[in-house]
Amino acid sequence: MEKLNSKFSSKRFSxxxxxxxxxxxxxYIKLVIGVIGVFAAVALxxxxxxxxxxxxxxxxSHLTGRSFEEAVKxxxxxxxxAYFGLSIVILSVGLTIIGSLTFxxxxxxxxxxxxxxxPASQIEKFILRFIIYSIGGVISLLIGFFIGIGxxxxxxxxxxxxxxxxxxYIEDFSISGTTAWILLALSGNSLYxxxxxxxxxxxxxxxxxxxxxxxxxxxxxxxxxASLHVVWKPFFMYLDDHIIGMIWTCIAALAIxxxxxxxxAWVRYSKIQIIQRFMTK
Amino acid sequence: MISLKNVSYRYVGSKSxxxxxxxxxxxxxxxxxxxxxxxxxxxxLLYLISGLLKAKSGDVxxxxxxxxDRSPEFLxxxxxxxxxxDLPAISLDAYVKAYSPFYPNFSEESLKEALFHFNLSSEIHxxxxxxxxxxxxxxxxALACHTPVLLMDEPTNGLxxxxxxxxxxxxxxxxxxxRTIIISTHQVRDLDQLLDHVTIMDNxxxxxxxxxxxxxEKFVFGLAPVLPENGVIWSEPVMxxxxxxxxxxxxxxxTEVNLEALFNYIYxxxx
Numbered sequence: 001m002e003k004l005n006s007k008f009s010s011k012r013f014s015x016x017x018x019x020x021x022x023x024x025x026x027x028y029i030k031l032v033i034g035v036i037g038v039f040a041a042v043a044l045x046x047x048x049x050x051x052x053x054x055x056x057x058x059x060x061s062h063l064t065g066r067s068f069e070e071a072v073k074x075x076x077x078x079x080x081x082a083y084f085g086l087s088i089v090i091l092s093v094g095l096t097i098i099g100s101l102t103f104x105x106x107x108x109x110x111x112x113x114x115x116x117x118x119p120a121s122q123i124e125k126f127i128l129r130f131i132i133y134s135i136g137g138v139i140s141l142l143i144g145f146f147i148g149i150g151x152x153x154x155x156x157x158x159x160x161x162x163x164x165x166x167x168x169y170i171e172d173f174s175i176s177g178t179t180a181w182i183l184l185a186l187s188g189n190s191l192y193x194x195x196x197x198x199x200x201x202x203x204x205x206x207x208x209x210x211x212x213x214x215x216x217x218x219x220x221x222x223x224x225x226a227s228l229h230v231v232w233k234p235f236f237m238y239l240d241d242h243i244i245g246m247i248w249t250c251i252a253a254l255a256i257x258x259x260x261x262x263x264x265a266w267v268r269y270s271k272i273q274i275i276q277r278f279m280t281k
Numbered sequence: 282m283i284s285l286k287n288v289s290y291r292y293v294g295s296k297s298x299x300x301x302x303x304x305x306x307x308x309x310x311x312x313x314x315x316x317x318x319x320x321x322x323x324x325x326l327l328y329l330i331s332g333l334l335k336a337k338s339g340d341v342x343x344x345x346x347x348x349x350d351r352s353p354e355f356l357x358x359x360x361x362x363x364x365x366x367d368l369p370a371i372s373l374d375a376y377v378k379a380y381s382p383f384y385p386n387f388s389e390e391s392l393k394e395a396l397f398h399f400n401l402s403s404e405i406h407x408x409x410x411x412x413x414x415x416x417x418x419x420x421x422x423a424l425a426c427h428t429p430v431l432l433m434d435e436p437t438n439g440l441x442x443x444x445x446x447x448x449x450x451x452x453x454x455x456x457x458x459x460r461t462i463i464i465s466t467h468q469v470r471d472l473d474q475l476l477d478h479v480t481i482m483d484n485x486x487x488x489x490x491x492x493x494x495x496x497x498e499k500f501v502f503g504l505a506p507v508l509p510e511n512g513v514i515w516s517e518p519v520m521x522x523x524x525x526x527x528x529x530x531x532x533x534x535x536t537e538v539n540l541e542a543l544f545n546y547i548y549x550x551x552x
Contacts, residue, residue, distance in 0.1 A: 006352050012383075019379035023369040110367035116333055119356035119383040274333040275292060 007121050016120045016128055024105075028132070031101075035094060035144040042086050043148035047155030050079035054156060080161035083152055087145050087162075092185050094144075098137035099192030100204035102129050103269065107200040112274045122270045129269075130262065134189055176247045183254035190261035197265040283307040283330060283430065283461060288339030290325055299325045303339070303486050307478075309429070310458040314476040315465040316544050322484045323465040324364070327432045330463070331361045343430060357383055360426050362433040366419045370408025373418055386427035391455055395421035398447040398454075413439045420448065424455045431462045437471040449475045469540035479540065481547045489547045493538055501529045502539035515546035 021028065057071045106112050118125070153159025170178045195207025284306045291298045300322040307313060317323045328334040329341055332348030332355065341348055346355035369376065381387040396403055399417035407415060416439050423431060437445045452462065452475060466472060479496065481489040491499075503509075506522035516525040526542045529535070 006354060009353070012353060015382045019383075022375050022379040023371060026370075108367075110363065110365050113333060113361065113363050114367040116351065117331065117356060117359075117361055118380070119353045121353050122351055124353075271335075273335060274328060 007123055009124075012120050013124050013128070016118065016124055019118070020128060020132070028136075031098070032140045032143075035140045036147055037144075038090055038094070039087065039144035039148035040151055042090065043083060043151035044155075046079050046083045046086075047152055047158075050075060050152075050156045050158060053079070076156060076158045077161055079156070080152065080158040081165060083148060083158070084162050084165045087148065091141050091145065092188055094141045095137060095185055095189040096192040096208075097204055098133055098141075099189035100196050100207060102133040102193040102265070103196040103200045104203060105200075106272065109274050112272065116272070116274065123266075126266055126269050130193075133193060134186075134262075137189060138186075176251060180247055180251050180254060183251060183258060187254055187258050187261070190258045190265075194261040194265045194268075197268040282309060282342070282344060283463075284340070284342045285326075285329070286340045286342075288329060288341060289337045290322075290329060290334060291337055292325075298337070298484065300329070300484055301486075303482075303484075305480065305487055305490065307461055307463070307480075309461050311478045312452065312456060312462045312464065312476050313478045313480055314469070314472050314540065315463055315480050315482065316467075316469060316540070317465075317482045318548065319467075320484070321482055323482065324434050326482070327361065327434055327463065327465055330430070331359055331432055332356075333361075353383075357385060358428050359430040359432065360384075360423045360428040362420060362423045362431075362436055364435040364438060366416060368407045368415050368419060371406070373403060373405045373407055376407060377422065380422070381426075384426040384428060388425050388427060391427065392421055392425035394454065395424045395451045398451045399444060400447070413441055413444060416440060417444060417448075421451070424451055427455060427460070429459055429461065431460065433462070433464045435466050435468070436464060437466065437468050440471075445471045449473075469544060472540065474537070476540075479538075479543070481544060489543075496538045496543065497535040499529055500536075500538070500543070501527050501533055502536045502542055503527075515542060515549065517542070517545065 053075045054072055057068060057075060106115055115125070149159040149162050151159075152162060173181065191211065192204060192207050195210070196203040199206045286304050288300060288303045289298050290300045299320075303322070303326070315323050315326065325334065329336055330343055330348060332351045335349045343355065344358060346352060346358075348355060348359075371379075377389075377392065381389075393403060396418070399414075399421055401414065401417055401421065405414075405418065407418060410418065416436075420433075420436060423433075437448060440448060449472070456462065464472060464476070476493055478492050479489065480487060500514075502525070504519065504522060504524055508516055508523045508525060509527065512527040512530075513525050514527055516523045524539065524542055526539065526546050
């Protein structure tokens with residue numbers, strides 16, 4: 001029990017959390033405001049564009065042969081689709097940016113000394129980072145997303161259409177497909193968190209460069225191997241069925257990758273020393 | 282009790298050990314001055330004692346804890362004041378509320394006293410202070426934590442002249458028999474009459490490890506217009522004469538230890 005208490009104590013964890021928020025409160029507030037601001041700005045731009053479009057419909061609806069109501073619905077729907085699509089991009093990129101901040105306060109020797117000397121266990125400090133930059137990151141992005149929907153709903157009544165889009169895509173992709181998409185988005189967060197543990201300074205760019213290099217290298221290798229061993233014939237029509245059959249394998253692989261990234265980040269974090277030339281410079 | 286046995290450490294990319302086969306033992310109740318030339322490994326030693334670096338070989342033991350385990354119990358018993366401090370831009374009150382719960386012996390009274398010594402109000406905002414004032418505020422917090430082990434790396438760097446004198450007073454006030462304070466510095470004059478033990482090291486080991494009382498018994502330090510004829514083991518020309526150091530004979534009165542002279546003597550003698 002004493003040994004367990006040495007590794008994790010709820011009292012100490014709560015003190016650690018209070019200290020973290022007392023010291024970095026303004027940074028977290030800025031981050032959340034930034035996330036909400038991006039969604040709100042996109043929602044506002046789309047709303048303005050939708051209102052202008054809808055106001056101009058009266059002049060053109062007779063040309064398309066559609067009724068005015070139909071044309072309005074069509075415009076509302078296309079603008080809501082645009083918000084939904086842009087939100088997916090913001091969510092995905094946002095998760096990588098927030099992930100890359102996980103260990104950003106270990107970038108300098110001074111910062112490492114002050115973080116490592118806090119009398120809490122390494123696992124408590126790590127869990128706190130995971131909660132803030134993974135769970136907290138997802139929550140703040142979702143809050144931003146729904147605030148954007150609220151703005152769209154108030155502006156031209158298109159918020160409900162975005163919600164419809166979400167349910168439509170979930171139905172279309174099925175539960176397994178949606179799970180795979182969510183895990184794919186989360187893997188952006190965990191990969192960049194791992195990158196942040198390896199090189200805390202300008203972490204996002206370094207991780208992006210390395211992931212891109214690995215992707216390109218992998219694609220070139222695959223293409224090279226394929227060109228040697230595969231007889232090319234029109235098999236693409238079967239690809240969809242094949243992928244659907246593999247979806248649970250993909251989910252398992254993505255889940256393992258997410259866990260593996262955090263485990264490697266933990267291994268790296270638990271062994272961090274204040275002076276490590278490699279990876280910290 | 283702090284004990285290092287045959288400890289070696291090498292920085293990544295370095296061709297030689299920063300500390301090689303280093304051993305030392307320090308009992309509690311001492312204010313130890315850790316002196317050494319640049320690159321002697323003083324800061325490395327402090328980082329090894331506080332668990333911020335992992336020794337390549339050898340054993341480090343601090344009051345029964347292996348520092349590298351970084352257990353919360355160990356960390357609540359040690360405080361490191363690094364040469365360059367990292368303080369958030371929040372009020373001192375918020376800082377104290379955030380971090381004092383981690384230190385069971387923290388005393389609000391001691392903090393107020395140390396702040397008073399440093400001529401700082403308890404209602405300051407850390408973001409609005411000069412570098413020297415930030416250091417004073419951090420030193421006040423470090424002293425008020427009353428950890429059994431307090432390590433300070435160049436604590437007087439950045440302090441003004443009254444600050445250095447107040448620093449000495451504040452350290453003495455918080456000292457007790459259960460506490461070990463290790464001060465690594467080049468500014469030996471700042472530590473005059475504060476230390477009760479001196480350790481002079483280079484990266485191969487300890488060149489001198491003795492109490493101030495013993496050093497006063499063994500050596501005489503002085504200033505004279507003309508260099509004494511007999512028994513001088515070290516001297517240096519200064520304004521108006523010579524600073525010197527000689528072996529003390531029983532009939533001679535004890536003098537204050539001139540740390541700079543002692544350091545130069547030890548470093549000039551390879552014995």
